[in-house]
Amino acid sequence: MRIRTIILASVLALTGTSCKSYLDIKPYGKTIPKTSEEFAALLHTRLNEIDYASDDVMIGNASTIMEFECYTDNLDANLTSYPAGNTMPIYAGTRINNQQSRYEKLYQRIRDCNIIINNFNTQVTEEDKSVLGTAYAMRAVAYYHLLREFCEPFESVSQPGLPLVIEFDMESRPLRSNYGQTMEFIERDFVKAIGFNVKADIYRYTVDVTKAYLAKFYFWTKQWDKLIPYAKELLDNYPLLSGAAYQDMIQAQNAMKGNMIFRSYRFGDQSSNISYSSVKQIVTARPASKAFVDLFVEGEKDIRQTFYFNRIRQTTKNLMACIRTDDMCLMLAEAYAHKNENAEAISYLNLIRSKRISDYEDLTMDNLPPVNSASLIKRDAEGKPLTPLMQAILNERRKEFFAEGDRWYELKRNGRPTFWVANDGRKFVTEPYLYTFPLPRVDVELTPGLIQNPGYTY
């Protein structure tokens, strides 16, 4: 009898230990959404974060914008007043380790999109198409941000690109693709998203927003010919504003107005209003640099000078994360300049300037100001020395998108210049490698063969 009990216990023990990986089974089909409403809920969680500005990676909020402005020469870190400026980064290096979380957050968005793209196969109703179209657009935009922040500026298709995660698999640890493969992947996603022709504004990444991002992607990857038709179409559909209407659009804290097609803070709740007001107060601790303010050579004839900052150069412009077609206009000017089609380039430059400067007289190739030798940017995106035309375009871009987080990427795109600021008797140098953020250390340690960006050691 006793022997029988022991044998029974033995059999049970053998059965139990023979199923050693019973906890490793993935719950496929158990937790994946099924209906379009369930898939849409995944998206709306992310879209709400953008609307209420708790998102800080897909487009950003006032805090993100202030941080990125602090890394640049738009604000003068040498003039920071303390203790009000204690929370502001001295230079890009101050926050370089925090950027690892941006990488993780962007891949979290990609994970959500992958769940939808790989599991939602219905394309019957407009709702179905909007869900899929938005998922493709969001995935492309997330990869576009990763490309700008975690890869070096585009020089060749063989340089390191991004790990391409295309399906939801928690155990997958892909290595970096090359830049060409990453570009192809992002472009394909954008084109697919545009094919779904999302019109419903509630999905935010509508067909126009997707086209705008595609144009920006072509701009970043120096595909000038490809960006032109998209940028022209959007500029035609959303013409530039001027005067009070322009100021009203820029200074609206929550409304989307004029030729703005995408933004955070579509809605404000108590939390987002408090953080917004707080950032607006903090940013006054660091005045705009004299070199930047001096770019407004037309003085108060330029409407931007009248509300971007006050007499003591404190920022009064909205710290705003958005896409507006003024960007399309300046991308067109630069694209044509790179193609040596100067007449077209200068016409787009004059278009935007005429909307900002009263009694405006067109610039011509003969009366362009000379290249400023003190300018931080010495070479353009193609590595060529600045021409007066390119200098004028870059200056206009810097003025137009002040306090919108653009300058950091402009510095990265145009030669990654080295510059320094002082704090407490010490010198903090923005080295070229700091323009490309580090991949998370955890990923690098756990994934053999994952290439880290140059300059980062531990």
Place this chain on the structure above:
Amino acid sequence: MKKLTTIIAVLGAYICINGCSKPDEVVPENKGFIRDYVLPSASFLTPAERAEVEAIKEEYRKIL
């Protein structure tokens, strides 16, 4: 009794061996949860750089 001891010994050995089927499966050792990368340390300003910064501050003081 001898038979019983043998069965228990065999069973114990089997469970021990199977309970540790993949000894290398553990996550590689991570020295704590340090995520930081080393940054270049800030240097002290040279007299020329100090003068440059002071000129910037002086220019700003004038507009206050």
